[in-house]
Amino acid sequence: MSRLLEMRDIWIEGRTDEEWIPIINGVDLTLDKGEVLGLIGESGAGKSTLGLAAMGYTRDGVRISKGSVVFDGIELTTAPARVKRDLLGRRIAYVAQSAAASFNPAHRLIDQHVEAPVVHKVMSREEAMRDGIELYRRLRLPNPEEIGFRYPHQVSGGQLQRAMTAMAMSCRPDLIIFDEPTTALDVTTQIEVLAAIRDIVEQFDTAAIYITHDLAVVAQMADRIKVLLKGDEVEEAPTREMLAHPKEDYTKSLWAVRSFQRPQKPPAPPDATPVIRVDHVTAAYGKVPVLFDVSFDIHAGRTVAVVGESGSGKSTAARVITGLLPPRQGQVFFKGEPLPADYRHRTKDQLRQVQMIYQMADTALNPRKTVGEIIGRPVEFYLGLKGTKKRERVRALLDAIELEPDEFIDRLPGELSGGQKQRIGIARALAAEPEFIICDEVTSALDQLVAEGILRLLARLQDELGLSYMFITHDLATVRAIADEVVVMKDGRVVESGPKDEMFTPPHHPYTDLLLSSVPEMDPDWLTNLLAERGVENIGDAAAGRM
């Protein structure tokens, strides 16, 4: 095999205010023709920056301060812009994390698809269009003849991601950088995209750098894996070797994350009154119905995981419970008492009993308030504590979420890490001293190690305070780790519910089965076996059926 890309001793810096801060510290990276390299690490490890540097590109405020990037004999760090532009799109292409954000909303898919081949004079517009439709077909997009003539907002996320892969293929590049291409997708959609990417990369013998934070995903895609931590290389090895015998402690800790699992609590006695009972609820946004006759119970001290793909109605159910969206039919009971449908008609005590923790701690915390003010507000509002008493209570809460009070009480959210922000979100919910907390995808924006810390914290708080959780998630590993009972939702309906252990042992409802089998596993042969089991045709049908 011949060498396609050679990055030597790469140092990359990013500017904050007046200072240059290191992002990548002297990393080497090599890639042969047709080879797929998996680049893995937590957020902030510098994966994307390194991936972009492989294209000779840096974002605004970032620079390659040292090192060389040689692509097929051409030194990219010193090449003039014109030379780089000639390579980009034609011989090196990029697939971004969010296809929805990376397709220009103002142009049709096919127009964006043909742009690179036409501008680089690889094909005429007509040829490029015909070729685009052929690529859409190979990537098993539904209606390949017609889908390109839609605008990005008219196409679903999974399809957009495949269309973007097709776009990257438009000039048959030698190298494609895949930057977390399936992170924003549901598990069932992810499989289709992974299979499509793997097929097409094999068909055209394209080399690829596959960036992700998900080990199980990279195990399916890559020939070799390189692990990054805070801009440093931890280790690199062929995929199977890396999975079987990780050398470094950090890599081992990544592998170990999935080991956290709480035993399931015994089911509540049949005559117990549930803390929250959702009773035959039907709800709609305007004229669009989103929930159909949804019922489930949440018992004291238990965690009920509500799982489903995006659009299944999980978060809407939470909005009904909190009173933000009054249901069309049905009711919500708190300890046997009906809760007024609209939060504005609830008493302060009813409001206090139902608290929420949000997915995006970033946007859920007021950036202009200190941690002390953020947590102090519900303490004062619900419990009427002021002055020293309030401050003491806030400190106790910070202790409870394992953050040192003296260090954190006067900080602003901008000075916290993602995991710390999420802990503040938890403290704010606890401050009201509720019996019931809704956790809406609280770990999905976090790295695995950090997410595990949050899960452990929530579990400990539940044991100490007897809290009940409604845990909304699309991640089945999280469900396995923390749930006592599971409610599976699809298209606004509950398709299956029951104790966790039952849910994870066959036989399942067919949809639960699809969800469970779609969660990637560490085994590098998992995707191949799964596809063989389901039959490739079957997947195409499933994709078309979801349209």
Add this chain to the structure above:
Amino acid sequence: MGAILKIIAQRLVLGGVTLLVVSLVIFLAVNALPGDFAEAILGQGATPEAIEAIRRDLGLDRPLWERYLVWLARMLQGDLGVSFAQLNFQSNLGGTQLKTVAEQIAPRFANTIFLAGVTAAIAVPVSLMLGVLAALYRGSIFDRAANIFTLTSISSPEFFLAYILILFLAVLNPVFPSLSNIYEGMSFFDRLERTMLPALTLTLVVTAHMMRMTRAAIINLLASPYIEMARLKGLSPMRVIVVHALPNALAPIINVIALNLAYLITGVVVVEVVFVYPGIGQLFVDSVKIRDIPVVQACCLIFAGAYILLNLTADILSILSNPRLRHPK
């Protein structure tokens, strides 16, 4: 499309209400000014009898609300009335031909539209181009020079800009005539030549807003993932901005253009005076001076109507520039 038609209908109805309110406010405001038409036209040597006579002739002796309602009733039938000056002239000198307000305003308004049109034809493309180039070469000497130049011109009084242009383009280098006294029957190119200096003056006034909004709206988008994607396809910086950023930046730019075009129709009195351009602005100012209410009312309705229609057009174009609204799922 149905949604757009609904918006247009709603806005037109609201526009009608706005015009009604405007007419009432203007009527009250002009009447609140000290003096009336009779006093203004007769001047200091007026006898109380003469003033009374004119007031009686024009109906100024009747109560305020009655005069407004009569005017409103006629206006709703499409009759804007006859100006006080015309009525007074006829009753004193016995002329037979009465020019209605509509006849008086029409040629003036046409001139104003012509001037606004010429200005827009120069200013809009120039500011878009300058905005795109400033965004492309942001931070460069060109960007700063364009900013300084347009800000200077928008910050200077209009008459000052007008005189500078006259100095350089009419006196030192006689390229254009400094007087813009256009009249009926002139050929289009003569008209255009005479309109050039006022149009250039107004271009200097309106370019800054439009250029800076274009630049800001484009730069705002340059951090978007789809712009990065366009760059990573190896497109030239110019193509990235014109093909990928500009179409998504149109909505705010269109709104600023509409506001500036409305200004060209309603706010150009000073420039008209400097160049002796027979537009609607001069007529308006003269009519306010002599409290000629029918003319003032008609001019204000035109001004308000221009704002309403241009803003409506801007809103519709903004909606049409958004593919999400143009092509619903």
